[in-house]
Amino acid sequence: MRFKCGFVSIIGRPNVGKSTLLNKMLDEKITIVSNKPNTTRTNIKGVKTGENYQIILIDTPGIHNAKDKINRLMVQNALDSLDMVDIVYFVVEPGELIGKETLFILEVLKKYQGKKYLLINKIDKSTKSKAIITANKIFKYLEFDYVLPVSALKGINIDKLIDLTIRDLPENYKIFDNDYITDIPEKFLIAEFVREQIFKLLKDEVPYDTVVECELVEDKSSDLLYTSCSIIISRDSQKAILLGKHGRTIKEIGKRARENLEKFFGVKVYLDLWVKVVNNWQEKDEYLKIQRLL
Structure with missing residues (x-):
C-alpha cells in the first residue's frame, strides 16, 4: 500500500x-x-x-x-x-x-x-x-x-x-515516528494549559494582557511532576483580578490546569503559580519569544 x-x-x-x-x-x-x-x-x-x-x-x-x-x-x-x-x-x-x-x-x-x-x-x-x-x-x-x-x-x-x-496527500516517506504527536515543547505546553484556564475563568481584557512562562519542570519521582509558572500581566490593577478574593481565582486556575496536565502526562502534577507585572510586555521581544512568535 x-x-x-x-x-x-x-x-x-x-x-x-x-x-x-x-x-x-x-x-x-x-x-x-x-x-x-x-x-x-x-x-x-x-x-x-x-x-x-x-x-x-x-x-x-x-x-x-x-x-x-x-x-x-x-x-x-x-x-x-x-x-x-x-x-x-x-x-x-x-x-x-x-x-x-x-x-x-x-x-x-x-x-x-x-x-x-x-x-x-x-x-x-x-x-x-x-x-x-x-x-x-x-x-x-x-x-x-x-x-x-x-x-x-x-x-x-x-x-x-x-x-x-x-x-x-502526496506519496512520501514518513517524516515523524509513529508515537510523535506534537512539536510543542514541554514547558510551552504546560504554560498553555495554564493560560487556557485564565481565558476560561476571567473576562474582558485580562486574558489578552496575559502571558504565561513555565520556568521549571522537574521529575520528583516516577509518578510526580513538579512545575512552576509565572503569569505575566500588563498592569498592577489586573493583579487583584487574577488573584481573586483570598486567592480563590488563581487557586482555581491552578486546580483546573493541574487536572488537565495530569490527564496529558499520566502522572501527578504539583503546580506552583506566581504573578508578575511587566508593563507593555506585548511589544517586548523576550515575551513574544515565550509565545513562539519570534
Missing part, C-alpha cells in the same frame, strides 16, 4: 473552532481552547499517523485586523503556514458574514496552488440549509475542491475529512 504524507494548514477567523478540530482529529488535547477569540497565539503542529499515512496538521492563530505587535505576528504566523502545506482547511461557521477578514483570507487563498477544503464547522448547532447558504456565498469569491459540514466538537464528518485528506 502506498504511503501518503504531507502538511495541512488550518486557517480561519478567530474562534471558529480550529484548535478544537485539531484536537479531535488527533484524539488528543494538545492545543488550548476557549470561547474567546485569539486564544491560539502561534502555529502548533499535530501529527496523526496511520498504517499508510501521516498527516501533519498546523493549527494557526485566527486571522484578524491586527494592531499591536503580538497580534501582527500572530496573523503573519498563520499566513506563513501556507508556504509549506499541501492542503488548506478554511474553517468557517454557518451564517458567517463575508466581512473584511473573510475577504482577506479568500484573497490570500486565490494565490494558493494546493488543495483547498471549505469546512463549515459547528454544524451541530446549526442547520444544513444555513451551511449551504454560507458555502454558496463563499463560492462567489472562490471555489474550493471540497465543501464539508463538520462538527469538531461532536466529531461529525471528521472521519470523512481524514479520508479525503489522505487521498489528496
Whole structure:
C-alpha cells in the first residue's frame, strides 16, 4: 500500500473552532481552547499517523485586523503556514458574514496552488440549509475542491475529512515516528494549559494582557511532576483580578490546569503559580519569544 504524507494548514477567523478540530482529529488535547477569540497565539503542529499515512496538521492563530505587535505576528504566523502545506482547511461557521477578514483570507487563498477544503464547522448547532447558504456565498469569491459540514466538537464528518485528506496527500516517506504527536515543547505546553484556564475563568481584557512562562519542570519521582509558572500581566490593577478574593481565582486556575496536565502526562502534577507585572510586555521581544512568535 502506498504511503501518503504531507502538511495541512488550518486557517480561519478567530474562534471558529480550529484548535478544537485539531484536537479531535488527533484524539488528543494538545492545543488550548476557549470561547474567546485569539486564544491560539502561534502555529502548533499535530501529527496523526496511520498504517499508510501521516498527516501533519498546523493549527494557526485566527486571522484578524491586527494592531499591536503580538497580534501582527500572530496573523503573519498563520499566513506563513501556507508556504509549506499541501492542503488548506478554511474553517468557517454557518451564517458567517463575508466581512473584511473573510475577504482577506479568500484573497490570500486565490494565490494558493494546493488543495483547498471549505469546512463549515459547528454544524451541530446549526442547520444544513444555513451551511449551504454560507458555502454558496463563499463560492462567489472562490471555489474550493471540497465543501464539508463538520462538527469538531461532536466529531461529525471528521472521519470523512481524514479520508479525503489522505487521498489528496502526496506519496512520501514518513517524516515523524509513529508515537510523535506534537512539536510543542514541554514547558510551552504546560504554560498553555495554564493560560487556557485564565481565558476560561476571567473576562474582558485580562486574558489578552496575559502571558504565561513555565520556568521549571522537574521529575520528583516516577509518578510526580513538579512545575512552576509565572503569569505575566500588563498592569498592577489586573493583579487583584487574577488573584481573586483570598486567592480563590488563581487557586482555581491552578486546580483546573493541574487536572488537565495530569490527564496529558499520566502522572501527578504539583503546580506552583506566581504573578508578575511587566508593563507593555506585548511589544517586548523576550515575551513574544515565550509565545513562539519570534
